[in-house]
Amino acid sequence: xxxxxxxxxxxxxxxxxxxxxxxxxxxxxxxxxxxxxxxxxxxxxxxxxxxxxxxxxxxxxxxxxxxxxxxxxxxxxxxxxxxxxxxxxxxxxxxxxxxxxxxxxxxxxxxxxxxxxxxxxxxxxxxxxxxxxxxxxxxxxxxxxxxxxxxxxxxxxxxxxxxxxxxxxxxxxxxxxxxxxxxxxxxxxxxxxxxxxxxxxxxxxxxxxxxxxxxxxxxxxxxxxxxxxxxxxxxxxxxxxxxxxxxxxxxxxxxxxxxxxxxxxxxxxxxxxxxxxxxxxxxxxxxxxxxxxxxxxxxxxxxxxxxxxxxxxxxxxxxxxxxxxxxxxxxxxxxxxxxxxxxxxxxxxxxxxxxxx
Amino acid sequence: xxxxxxxxxxxxxxxxxxxxxxxxxxxxxxxxxxxxxxxxxxxxxxxxxxxxxxxxxxxxxxxxxxxxxxxxxxxxxxxxxxxxxxxxxxxxxxxxxxxxxxxxxxxxxxxxxxxxxxxxxxxxxxxxxxxxxxxxxxxxxxxxxxxxxxxxxxxxxxxxxxxxxxxxxxxxxxxxxxxxxxxxxxxxxxxxxxxxxxxxxxxxxxxxxxxxxxxxxxxxxxxxxxxxxxxxxxxxxxxxxxxxxxxxxxxxxxxxxxxxxxxxxxxxxxxxxxxxxxxxxxxxxxxxxxxxxxxxxxxxxxxxxxxxxxxxxxxxxxxxxxxxxxxxxxxxxxxxxxxxxxxxxxxxxxxxxxxxx
Numbered sequence: 078x079x080x081x082x083x084x085x086x087x088x089x090x091x092x093x094x095x096x097x098x099x100x101x102x103x104x105x106x107x108x109x110x111x112x113x114x115x116x117x118x119x120x121x122x123x124x125x126x127x128x129x130x131x132x133x134x135x136x137x138x139x140x141x142x143x144x145x146x147x148x149x150x151x152x153x154x155x156x157x158x159x160x161x162x163x164x165x166x167x168x169x170x171x172x173x174x175x176x177x178x179x180x181x182x183x184x185x186x187x188x189x190x191x192x193x194x195x196x197x198x199x200x201x202x203x204x205x206x207x208x209x210x211x212x213x214x215x216x217x218x219x220x221x222x223x224x225x226x227x228x229x230x231x232x233x234x235x236x237x238x239x240x241x242x243x244x245x246x247x248x249x250x251x252x253x254x255x256x257x258x259x260x261x262x263x264x265x266x267x268x269x270x271x272x273x274x275x276x277x278x279x280x281x282x283x284x285x286x287x288x289x290x291x292x293x294x295x296x297x298x299x300x301x302x303x304x305x306x307x308x309x310x311x312x313x314x315x316x317x318x319x320x321x322x323x324x325x326x327x328x329x330x331x332x333x334x335x336x337x338x339x340x341x342x343x344x345x346x347x348x349x350x351x352x353x354x355x356x357x358x359x360x361x362x363x364x365x366x367x368x369x370x371x372x373x374x375x376x377x378x379x380x381x382x383x384x385x386x387x388x389x390x391x392x393x394x395x396x397x398x399x400x401x402x403x404x405x406x407x408x409x410x411x412x413x414x415x416x417x418x419x420x421x422x423x424x425x426x427x428x429x430x431x432x433x434x
Numbered sequence: 435x436x437x438x439x440x441x442x443x444x445x446x447x448x449x450x451x452x453x454x455x456x457x458x459x460x461x462x463x464x465x466x467x468x469x470x471x472x473x474x475x476x477x478x479x480x481x482x483x484x485x486x487x488x489x490x491x492x493x494x495x496x497x498x499x500x501x502x503x504x505x506x507x508x509x510x511x512x513x514x515x516x517x518x519x520x521x522x523x524x525x526x527x528x529x530x531x532x533x534x535x536x537x538x539x540x541x542x543x544x545x546x547x548x549x550x551x552x553x554x555x556x557x558x559x560x561x562x563x564x565x566x567x568x569x570x571x572x573x574x575x576x577x578x579x580x581x582x583x584x585x586x587x588x589x590x591x592x593x594x595x596x597x598x599x600x601x602x603x604x605x606x607x608x609x610x611x612x613x614x615x616x617x618x619x620x621x622x623x624x625x626x627x628x629x630x631x632x633x634x635x636x637x638x639x640x641x642x643x644x645x646x647x648x649x650x651x652x653x654x655x656x657x658x659x660x661x662x663x664x665x666x667x668x669x670x671x672x673x674x675x676x677x678x679x680x681x682x683x684x685x686x687x688x689x690x691x692x693x694x695x696x697x698x699x700x701x702x703x704x705x706x707x708x709x710x711x712x713x714x715x716x717x718x719x720x721x722x723x724x725x726x727x728x729x730x731x732x733x734x735x736x737x738x739x740x741x742x743x744x745x746x747x748x749x750x751x752x753x754x755x756x757x758x759x760x761x762x763x764x765x766x767x768x769x770x771x772x773x774x775x776x777x778x779x780x781x782x783x784x785x786x787x788x789x790x791x
Contacts, residue, residue, distance in 0.1 A: 158690070162690065
């Protein structure tokens, strides 16, 4: 097992800078998720850790060893690819044992370790099949088996669930979570799916355009997004973002307002002076709509109601024309075109500088 | 664009007709003609009516026999020897010219002989030129198929790299393929020339004049080898391209997976590349075998089957007899025999390289 340290890591292809100086510390046994939209450099970063991409600048440490120039096999890592990358001409058994075959492990130990990996993944009955006879989920399990059989210090997952259908993805997600607890290994997981990130991670790294936007525990990112990008990216439905104007600054924050929002004081350390434009962020879950048009500070009309049973999603049009989404934890009846007002806890709201986007 | 013309069935057939017609006229009909004519005594131009002769043509071509010659002895029972001390044997023609004791050897000629004690074993053939052509063709195939296939694979592996200027190498290796085989053969006649050929000059320069010039195409011992070397060189680029296309169907992620597992270059070839090339290998082996069996142009341009029939081949003989000697039935017999040989070898190759599952 090992900790990792990425120090000012950079990657460029010619004049194109893909990774622009990334610093991340990953503790031993931690499950870290790199998340971000496509093209943000998360996969490149993972491949740099794996040794599949050269490092253009900065330092990469696995354990206490600087491994910038070290061959993949010497890094003590194993990788699971999005497209499984299992060998079509080998049986499941041969695929799982591939790393051991390469290493030249003796037959007895080879069998023992392959069987153990198969047992952990509950696929002993599939060992003599060929990949063409397996479902997508089973194939990905073979790929994971090939990774765990070598007992690496660090597991790298490159969007391992993207090729699976939704139901299977949820099962596999839970299995990977279980696997992490069982093996207690350091794992780095790349995904563009914030749900996977939230459910699996001990620590999430949000990336955008080759830069780290925020690093933190899932709930930290959810409750205290450092900037507009993270605020938008984490949480479903996405956070509501309203353009507001600072009416007055107080000791702890600002009083803000706009055409559909009555003045409200938000505690923040975002710097602004009266008259400045800011962006107010409120998660749909923290809005409480009322049939009484004057009960809350936000005013608007209902456009669409989506009743999901466990939850009701309201699409609203505010009086200044902007859109808002509210999510209610229970079944609630709001008619389309109904005029409503919404209350919220100012402590749950965030203020962002517009240029944070 | 779906117009009436593109959807009309009869229009489709009308467009296909010229192609079908030409294929039928020049490939399908002659193919069946060859079978029919091989059972007759048809000549290209002849005043006599054609007669059905059954399998006589085949017997005349394929008939082989063997005799053991005992040394000539004088009245005292001593072996007669010539001036150089070589043993004197009775003449073969004593047995093969209307000898009532050896009716099955009638009309045969000596193919080759070897000594066994004082006796000489002589292998006879009804048609010595044909059996020599058969032997040369088989030799050609047995040497060219594996050498050309493996050399082409080696080149394909070399040019399947992302290097600066790799296209220059691809072009150079492929160039001989696009040059007419007749032109190539003419050029190589100069290269192999005995008095001032390029090959002799190079070998002479490399050995500081110690190398004795060889008339490569003028000696029975070197002529076939020279043609084999040139033929491999000429077509290797074509098979290289087929290998290359096979190589590029192998998913790069499989190589990455192998790299992560620490696979060496040889292990990567053995476990990833070669299994991925299985279908390509079958195709290439069959194509090379068929092409090698059909060798004609090189022989026609460079040696015309000589010296001493050392470069006779089946197709050359088929053409020589059919048109040179106006013996259409004789040429047809050789064509049919060649067809049967290639067919059975292809079937055996397919069976040997079948997917074992």
